[in-house]
Structures are given as C-alpha cells and as structure tokens.
Amino acid sequence: MDSYTEADLHRAVEAAVRAPSLHNSQPWLFRLAGGAIEILADPARRLPAIDRTGWAARLAVGAATYNARLALAASGRPAEVRLHPEPREPGLIARLTPARERPPTYAETELFDAVPRRHSNRQPFWPDPVPTEVRVRLIDAARSESSWLALLVGTVAVAGFSEIAHSADRVLQRDTAYLAEMETWRHAIPDYARAPLAEPQDILPQRFFNERRRAPGHDYEPEPLVGILGVPGDTAADQSNAGQAMQKVLLTATAAGLDTSLISQPIEVPAARDQLRRSLGRPGHPQIVIRFGYGMPSRPTPRREVSEVLTGSGTLVPGIPGT
Structure with a gap:
C-alpha cells in the first residue's frame, strides 16, 4: 500500500x-x-x-x-x-x-x-499494591518508546515528591492568569470526572474539584504508586515523543486493570521541575507524572467529533512556542 x-x-x-x-x-x-x-x-x-x-x-x-x-x-x-x-x-x-x-x-x-x-480517574484508589510484574511492564512500555519511567518506592520517596508537587501547586495558585484560564476550561471536565474537595491530609495535589466532600474512610491511598516519565532531551521532538511513551504506559496500565491520573504541576513550574529532576538522579528531563492504582469505576470525559478535528491538506498550521 x-x-x-x-x-x-x-x-x-x-x-x-x-x-x-x-x-x-x-x-x-x-x-x-x-x-x-x-x-x-x-x-x-x-x-x-x-x-x-x-x-x-x-x-x-x-x-x-x-x-x-x-x-x-x-x-x-x-x-x-x-x-x-x-x-x-x-x-x-x-x-x-x-x-x-x-x-x-x-x-x-x-x-x-x-x-x-483509558481515562483519568481522579478519585481515591484502593490501597492494594500494584504487583511487581505489572510495574515491570509499565517501565518496559516507556523504555520501548525511548523514554524512562521512574516509579517511586517507599514513603520517603513519595513524601519528597509530595513536597515538590504541593509547592508547585501553591506557586500556580498565586498566578491570576493561571486561575483565570483554569476557570475558562472548567466546563471541559464534567463534575463526575472531577476530584473530591481537597483535604489537609491529601498526599498529592489535584485540580478541578467537585463540590462534594469525601465520606469518612474514603481518603486517598496512603502510599500512592507514582511514576515520573522522562526523556533524554527536552526539544520539541523529545516532548512529542514523550507523549507517545506516556500513552503507551497509560494503555499498558489500563490493559492490566489499573486506573491512572496525571499530575503536571511539578512540570509546569520550572523550579519544581528542576528540583524533581535532581531528586531522581537520572539523566534527562521529566515530562509528566502518573499516579497508578485500583479505583472505583469511572467514566471518560467528552471528546470532539472527528469532523471537528479534520483540516485541509493545503492548510498551514502555525506552530506553538518552543517548536
């Protein structure tokens, strides 16, 4: 063909x-x-x-x-x-x-x-651990797309990441342009797909909360499985390739019966991203953070119709910053 x-x-x-x-x-x-x-x-x-x-x-x-x-x-x-x-x-x-x-x-x-x-599940996951063989499959999925996936092991590593993530979230919450843009896009995340209201004991930051508080005993998992996906470089092509690796990891998780959600605040704040990179001790650049676990059934968010995303072959589309 x-x-x-x-x-x-x-x-x-x-x-x-x-x-x-x-x-x-x-x-x-x-x-x-x-x-x-x-x-x-x-x-x-x-x-x-x-x-x-x-x-x-x-x-x-x-x-x-x-x-x-x-x-x-x-x-x-x-x-x-x-x-x-x-x-x-x-x-x-x-x-x-x-x-x-x-x-x-x-x-x-x-x-x-x-x-x-596959869709993001922002609700609390069960505390059940992800089996070792599934963790290996996730790491291999990233590696097969010329990327790496660092899975955080132990309470010390998770606590260190939590501090970086919450610090980045606080920086973003002080940015009025960021808050205004989040409000503009709030409609894109239906209420059923949002996280419950945050509570002081939450280990990881969330975005797009609904108005419901969690029932007693429905806290987030005490030791979440967190993976940081990165690539050797940080060019536009590296970031696009990281997107391919991220999707393969997410689909591998879904095929194994896992739920996932994405955490990007530590990537959005340059100082936090650099701190995260140094804490990992790996060559390359972190591109996204993925939370893995076993959750209650949830629903995907709406998508644009195919007809809405098709464009003509002669149409030049301008670039985005950094390309």
Whole structure:
C-alpha cells in the first residue's frame, strides 16, 4: 500500500481523539496529505497562561499520535512515524506514512482494545499494591518508546515528591492568569470526572474539584504508586515523543486493570521541575507524572467529533512556542 485513504484517516482519528490532554483541551488536528496522515497542534486550543512553552500541547499530540499508530497497526496498515518533519511548518507534529502491511501483534491488539477504556480517574484508589510484574511492564512500555519511567518506592520517596508537587501547586495558585484560564476550561471536565474537595491530609495535589466532600474512610491511598516519565532531551521532538511513551504506559496500565491520573504541576513550574529532576538522579528531563492504582469505576470525559478535528491538506498550521 503506497498511501493511506480517507477510511484509514477516520480510523486513526477516532482512536487519536481518545488521548489525554491538559484540562481536556484536545489540542490536535488531523489531515490526509499526499497519502500520509498528518497530526498537528491546534493553535485555537492552546493554553497560553498555563502552557507558555507549548510543552503540554506537544505531549498531548504525541499521545494522539500513538493512538493513531495503534489504530492503523490494528487494522493491518501500520505506519512509520516522523516527528516534526517540516521546519517550515512548526505546528506539524507527526507524519504517518504507510509501512508494509502485516497482521497486528498480540500486544498491539491488546493496547488498541484499551484505547476506549483509558481515562483519568481522579478519585481515591484502593490501597492494594500494584504487583511487581505489572510495574515491570509499565517501565518496559516507556523504555520501548525511548523514554524512562521512574516509579517511586517507599514513603520517603513519595513524601519528597509530595513536597515538590504541593509547592508547585501553591506557586500556580498565586498566578491570576493561571486561575483565570483554569476557570475558562472548567466546563471541559464534567463534575463526575472531577476530584473530591481537597483535604489537609491529601498526599498529592489535584485540580478541578467537585463540590462534594469525601465520606469518612474514603481518603486517598496512603502510599500512592507514582511514576515520573522522562526523556533524554527536552526539544520539541523529545516532548512529542514523550507523549507517545506516556500513552503507551497509560494503555499498558489500563490493559492490566489499573486506573491512572496525571499530575503536571511539578512540570509546569520550572523550579519544581528542576528540583524533581535532581531528586531522581537520572539523566534527562521529566515530562509528566502518573499516579497508578485500583479505583472505583469511572467514566471518560467528552471528546470532539472527528469532523471537528479534520483540516485541509493545503492548510498551514502555525506552530506553538518552543517548536
């Protein structure tokens, strides 16, 4: 097969829009161009106060790219991916061109089946520990996408991260532009998908609270499993690739029966991000924090229709900061 078709495009986009994004902003566009599927950052969905560098948009579009890759592979039409292929069009994040047709692998089918089931769960998780073999699968998922996942082990490590995360959250809560932008996007997170009201004993910061307090005995897990995902570099392409790795980790967790939620405050505040990097003692740059566990059933947040995220092949989309 020399080119993708409109049917391939729709199949890829239906999966891609299920990717996570900061504040459910869904900052992506898709088009068919010269037989390739191209995935772009949507400048109309930017978060200029919160995402000043464009990091969060690139992470989200990278995650959408991974879902599109899975959908194509699951249909027997896998793709070769080039990130940021056109310097003259910085808003173009990924180009997917047809590879040799082949049946999907078991792993691809398993992860693709998890796409509609993956969503953030901001509610408390059960205290049950995540088995060692599942932790190994999560680490391997990140490694297979040229990234690393550092799982925090022990109360001391979690407490240290908690201090960094809460400090970053306090910095953001003093930023009036940040608060105003959060309020603007509050509608994108339905009440059922929000966290319960914060309480002093909470180990990790949350955002987008509902108005309900937790019943007694429904605290967050006392020792959450926290993973920091990072990549060797910190260029625009590195951040887009981190989005692909993040999505593979999230889908691996979903396929294993885990719930997840994302924590980005320590990444959004430069000083906190640097402190987190130094505390890990790893080469490279942290890009997102993931909380893993076993939770009560929850529902995904709404997504834009496929027709809303398609754009013409001749349309140049401007870039986002840092591209």
